[in-house]
Amino acid sequence: MVDSTGLRTVLRVPGVPRLLTAQTFTVFGDTALILTLAVWAGNRTGNSSAASMTIFAFAAGVVLAPAAGGFVARRAPRRMMASANLAAAGVVLSLAAADRGPFWLVYPASMLYAFAGSISAGVLVGYLRELVPTPLRIPVNAEFQSLHQLLRLMSPVAGVWLLGAGGMAIVVLVVAGSLVLGAALIMLGPDVGVPVEPEPARRGRTGYRLLRSDPGLRGISLLVIAASAAQGFAQTLGFLVIEDSLHRTAGFIAVFVTIQSVAGVVGTRIGAIRRITRPVLLVRIGLLLTGCGYAVLLLPGLYPALTAFVLVGAGLPWIRIGYTSALQQHSTPGTAAGVALAGQSLQSLVQTTFIAAGALLGSYADWRVLATAMVIVLLAAAASSVRVGGRGS
Template sequence: MSGIGLRGVLRVPGVSRLLAAQTFTVFGDTALVLSLAVWTENRTGNSSAASMTIFAFLVGVVLAPSAGRFVSRHQPRWMMALSNLTAGGIVLLLLMAEHVPFWLVYPFAALYAFAGSIFAGVLVGYLREQVAEPLRVPVNAEFQSLQQVLRLVAPVAGVWLLETGGNGLVVFVVTGTLVVGAVLVLLCPDVDVPPEPALPGPRWGSYGLIWADRNLRRVSVLAVLGNGAQGFAQTLGFLVIQHSLHRSAGFIAVFVTIQSLAGIISTRIGAFRRITQPVRLVRIGLLLAGVGYAVLLLPGLYPVLGAFVIVGAGLPWVRIGYTSALQNYSTPATASRIALAGQSLLSLAQTAFIAVGALLGLFVDWWVLAVTMVVVFLTAAAIRGPATPPAPALPPTDPRPTEEVSR
């Protein structure tokens, strides 16, 4: 049953509306990120100022788990709708950006990412309660596949909107997508989420919940290692183009495109969807990425293209497996908080390694970065994951998803 396709996934109550809500929300998010960076560079003429907008988004993502306790006390669909509407209000403030000091774009971006991260984290917790455990992998695969598609087309659409109608058109479209996403979420069914026990919380808040649980801690180490190593790819791609392929920097678009397409195709493979152990999916994704970067070391254009196909096929399964593990190893009361913290950890690790990779790229050859990534990915894939299955804290609140699919 866990190998069901899109039609089976859409029969799970609420999932079709959630997929539609995510389509509008992620499209707006992804279109805004790049267009905001381009707008900043157009206004300041400074590439560093533009790249700082990406850093501001990261700050918002990392700080989002601080809202975990507030989020866990409210109905998930209302929290998702509120986060979208809040993000839409923040986007409207960008209309003033041309009439105020440009640096105000950074706190706006951080606040926007803060609200958007809450939507993503609560979505994971909502799916935990709405979807029976055997169906979580294929459902998460559909959501990840959709993200791969949107990340391929939305940035281009955002820049086109900016060049066509300026900042005002971008704000209008992004705000509209967020509002539509909020409305669709409100049409989804409620789920029963018990209140979190009023006990002293672990140190470091939501991050402490991950660290305190042995299974969550071990699977998080695997995913963080993989996401961190992937941060080197931001520098590695340009170095390979320059020193190995001897082509212009614009060739990076080819790498991005084939990697995204490989990810979309990979998430449609039923053999992966039938794997019921999320940690195994994480390790398979890490293994494929490690093999891909090993192929990158071979000379010639075709091995390089093949390498990014293999890497693109593996990386989505790291995130799918990790998302499913966060759901399986959490409780109804803590699922959203743990998801917020887990996603923030991945973003923090990748961004930190982007900076480290950029620095190393000034002093070492590209193949040193590639070898380092191969070692990290393959070592992480070989690390033993959680050995004990998660014990559900409460019985399923609604068996209808499984029954609905079986019919």
């Protein structure tokens, strides 16, 4: 029996192959720049706080992106995505001024870059909603997530290598060029029209209001909030485990990140993920895998720690694919991009808040307290009776 949700079927959807190629260049730019910019900031100032602040500026840009939801909803998605890419490329080029001029320019540039990138990612969700037949949305979302996981593994290394080989100037040129090429490929894709809602219906229908008012979106968003909170704690937990349990240097975190990224790529290639038709089931399986991973982390020794991050890396993409699919199935053509922006912003806001909370709690409590709290939250969310009804539940 032929698998109607396999890669060959997905690639036969008009426009999807070109969009995947465009996203290869766009996501390469995104994932290469974030870590590279943080490394560059730390090297230039000699201050790790300066590096951390660039990450915070990126997070702030994502959180603010829903403010553009109304503007985005009234634009054709193909042109909006290309325009966001070109705007991001312009922001990247402005970093050349920060390389030789006032350093503080890097922070507003980082925020604007993340703002434009979030708009492109949010519009992509709405674009795929109109481009892809409903039965193939989860398989297509899985392919895009698989690409993202692969580039998340490779492009930060490429970015740091470029920084060492040619300095920030070469990083700026490569990332800006990648974004421009992505914009050009997007414009070669098929166009889809977005019905414009009447003005009275449009008022008050922001992404956040729709997340709250739709029972299906509200329920699945609560599950994703649990995952985002746990992942916020994870930013501190990894370093605490390395220091207090494994007794290794902080640089060992690169091993955990690599293992988690490889597991993420493999996790998105599992055939079962493409045959599940209920987004909430994908999210619950992802929560279960991630919760079990952090439970294994409580066992002493190196091998349980490595196994833990395999499970975590495999589970997180399932949550993202399920949530993206739910955002598409519970939205309309005129609201899909705005709802996606709000969903991304919500995840970023929760995760950033819990990064700070985890860092504070980690200063006073044993790492096992953090890990246990994460296990409880994740497994409770996976088994919860949170109602996720309505379309696509």
